[in-house]
Amino acid sequence: MGLRNSTLISRREFVAGAAFGTTLLAMHPFSARAAANQAHLRIMETTDLHVHVFPYDYYSDKPIDTVGLARTASHIVDVRAEATNSILLDNGDFLQGNPMGDYIAYERGMKDGDMHPVIAAMNAVGFDASTLGNHEFNYGLDFLMKSIAGANFPVVSANVVVERGANPRDDKTLLMPYVILERMIKDGTGTEHPIKIGLIGFVPPQVMNWDRRHLEGNVTTRDIVETARAYVPEMKEAGADIIIALSHSGIGSANETEFMENASVPLATVDGIDAIMTGHSHLVFPGTQYADFAGVDAEKGTIHGKPAAMGGFWGSHLGVIDLMLENDGGTWKVSAHTSEARPISQRNEDRSISALVESQDFVLAAAQKEHDETLAYVRRAVGKTSAPLHSYFALVADDPSVQIVSIAQKWYIGEMLAGTEYADLPILSAAAPFKAGGRGGAEYYTDVPAGDVAIKNVADLYLYPNTARAVKVTGEQLKGWLERSAGMFNQVEAGKADQVLLNPDFPSYNFDVIDGVSYEIDLSQPSRFTAKGELADETANRIVNLTYNGAPVTPDQEFIVATNNYRASGGGDFPGAMGDTIIFEGPDTNRDVIVRYIVEQGTINPSADGNWAFTSLPDTSVLFDTGPKAKDYMGDLENITIEEAGDGPDGFARFRIQL
Missing domain, CATH: 3.90.780.10 (5'-Nucleotidase, C-terminal domain)
Incomplete structure (x- = not known):
């Protein structure tokens, strides 16, 4: 298959944190107790950034505390300081999703050699790799390729195919399907050892429908799990000690069907995958939303027993997987793991939102010019x-x-x-x-x-x-x-009061x-x-x-x-x-x-x-949750009988509608 499918990349060593003595108290237990031939590796994930570099809502034209890679970067700095070894990954959907993305695509454009602001910010933070999300294709393949050309990190995608072969391993893919990073990792005694970390990326195959105008006649897609089963053994053959799946695909059904959009649960059954970074759904994992999903432990943060994380969206959380690795006859194996998702903000009891971290100035500086230009554009x-x-x-x-x-x-x-x-x-x-x-x-x-x-x-x-x-x-x-x-x-039910109106699973x-x-x-x-x-x-x-x-x-x-x-x-x-x-x-x-x-x-x-x-349903009422400012517009409604009904959850206001 050649170098395209087994590229070995050696870049900077892992960031070990601040000076010894100042970080020891903050060290993760895996780092603190690692012995000889044991090493603690932290895997950090952002996902669905959608060009949110600044903590700013361009639609309402005001700063906000709930979004922004500049804020997530503060967690990244901390996580690096808490562990002996770390790696930072992005799980896709970084090029489109707010007016800055549209400004670059439609106003400024991307010429050969141009630097996209979100790529500049990601370079500044020091990402080790990324995969593509479905929204990377929204502006066309030419825009995509010119944008990622500026990345100081590899971008992988295994199931977007330029020329289809008899099986995925024979495909000519749009990007490298996977990459193997050669790094040095410190064990509990401070001794360095080589390690090969395999990263493979996936996107929902439905992009062929969602962006048909850009993709039809240029690329096709393959099923996520089928592709993984083909490539993961090849990655092992190429010497990968551990394999991380960058799955821009949500956590859905455990029952495998062809061309699943949310395939992360069946993906976890593929032998050889050690950890899964998920996304696409704009949710958080570990998290209570997945409490009843088959094959998923929403509290421990595992899918079929393997560690997984989903870091929210727009920079709202940093997904973190901690692996305790043991060297077994010259090969690193996972012996223990934990998962978490660190938020950048919190909602208080009075409905206000508080920042949990501040922005990192070096990230803001990377996109400041385009931020200012975007403000002029949207105004x-x-x-x-x-x-x-x-x-x-x-x-x-x-x-x-x-x-x-x-x-x-x-x-x-x-x-x-x-x-x-x-x-x-x-x-x-x-x-x-x-x-x-x-x-x-x-x-x-x-x-x-x-x-x-x-x-x-x-x-x-x-x-x-x-x-x-x-x-x-x-x-x-x-x-x-x-x-x-x-x-x-x-x-x-007709004749019954205060029934919940909206189906929470329906977007x-x-x-x-x-x-x-x-x-x-x-x-x-x-x-x-x-x-x-x-x-x-x-x-x-x-x-x-x-x-x-x-x-x-x-x-x-x-x-x-x-x-x-x-x-x-x-x-x-x-x-x-x-x-x-x-x-x-x-x-x-x-x-x-x-x-x-x-x-x-x-x-x-x-x-x-x-x-x-x-x-009309006599003697029947339903409850509807919406934004608190809705009460300012109640007088404009016609043909509907509605009244305030107190507070809803998570800062929403509740209204009662008489049917």
């Missing part, structure tokens, strides 16, 4: 809005922040299809609230006051650099699309509101689909009174739906949007469409038209 006004744009009630009522996205998409697709064979078909528009609390927290909402609308506000309305698409669907598919969206809600970005038709959601009925889009009950009918222009929608009626490339290509598994109904692929991002619409209109009127509502 540009492009128009005005006559009413506030907020998403506090986007999951329970027709909403202005979703409405303006739908209006702009419909306007754009109407222009693009004028004069085509589809020009006479009715155009609908599907949009979802991206910032609606959930895992993002009680402050994770769009909130744009009436007045000037800047680029930062548009980025706040539409978080992702998706491109505009249009699909042609039947009335039957349209109803199925809405049934899929209605999985956002738990089934409620808000899959709650598509389709503008241009009218409909009701009957919460007394079961959901047709699971939170992940699997068919649960084909006879379930939550969507009732579905009409177009006042007349019932028929199963064979045809519509155009304006949406985005992610949804149109199968993202979320929506009926009518599985990649086979696309009739138009726009060159413009949905954000650019919104900006162009606002510029053309000058002043927009984002008032929601109330095209959907819950079906």
Whole structure:
């Protein structure tokens, strides 16, 4: 296979911490008790950084304490000081995800030799390796390759394939599938020994759907576990003492199926893998979210008995795995392990957030110029809005922040299809609230006051650099699309008070509101689909009174739906949007469409038209948690009876809705 698949890289020695005597008290127990031929290795992980170098929210244009590699770097400094040997890894999704990423991609661009600010920051912190996440492909392969060219560390990815062979070991991969780092490691007596650390990386194979426009015809993907089973023995043959999987894939089902998106649990069964760094899900491991998962010990931080960590997202946590290694006949083996995830902030009892660490100035300095340029970029006004744009009630009522996205998409697709064979078909528009609390927290909402609308506000309305698409669907598919969206809600019992409304496993970005038709959601009925889009009950009918222009929608009626490339290509598994109904692929991002619409209109009127509502259920109420500032907008709601109901968990405010 040659050097591409067994590259040996020798870089700086492990950082041993500060001077002896000042760090001894802080030493991890593994370092303190290691004997001869025993060595303590700390593996640190960041994941899903999404260009968050600074502790700054570009959407609200203010500093925050919950994000930023500059803050995570303080933990990294501490962890290095607490152990004799350490290694720092990134688990992907570093190039896209906030306005700095968009500024570099769309305004400044990347030429040969340019340094991407997040790469500059990662170089400053001293990463040892990284893998690719799915969002690395959002700006295209050329942008990706020019960006990672500046990295002072290897970037590996085993299952993104340029030329497919008979099996993964015969593939020509986009990047090195794995790397073996040759290092010197100190044992408990201070004696140095050579060690070979193997690192292999994986990305969800679904990137071929999510970024089809960039990848189709250029690369393909392989199944994560299949790829691991092929390469891990080869890594052992190449002399790897220990093997760490950089799995940009969440912790999901223990039942292995082909092309799993969240494959980290089956991946842990692959013989030869010693530790797993996970990500993609924007969650924390070890953590209570995974308490009931098969094969997972959420308290000890193991998957099938192997140590694992997931370091949150946006720099919110540092994942740490501690390995006690023993030299057994010239080969290092894992004899004990622990896992943790260190947060950079905490929520207090009064709902305020406190920083647990401060920023490292050398990290800020690495991206200061681009940070300042990004601030100028996001503050540009492009128009005005006559009413506030907020998403506090986007999951329970027709909403202005979703409405303006739908209006702009419909306007754009109407222009693009004028004069085509589809020009006479009715155009609908599907949009979802991206910032609606959930895992993002009680402050994770769009909130744009009436007045000037800047680029930062548009980025706040539409978080992702998706491109505009249009699909042609039947009335039957349209109803199925809405049934899929209605999985956002738990089934409620008529005549019962204070039932929990939202399904916590259902992300808000899959709650598509389709503008241009009218409909009701009957919460007394079961959901047709699971939170992940699997068919649960084909006879379930939550969507009732579905009409177009006042007349019932028929199963064979045809519509155009304006949406985005992610949804149109199968993202979320929506009926009518599985990649086979696309009739138009726009060159413009949905954000650019919104900006162009606002510029053309000058002043927009984002008032929601109330095209959907819950079906009336007498003597029935539900509880809904949203941001505390929602109470400022209660008076704007129509066709819904809502009242404050105290405090919700984790800083959320609770409201009661009478159905």
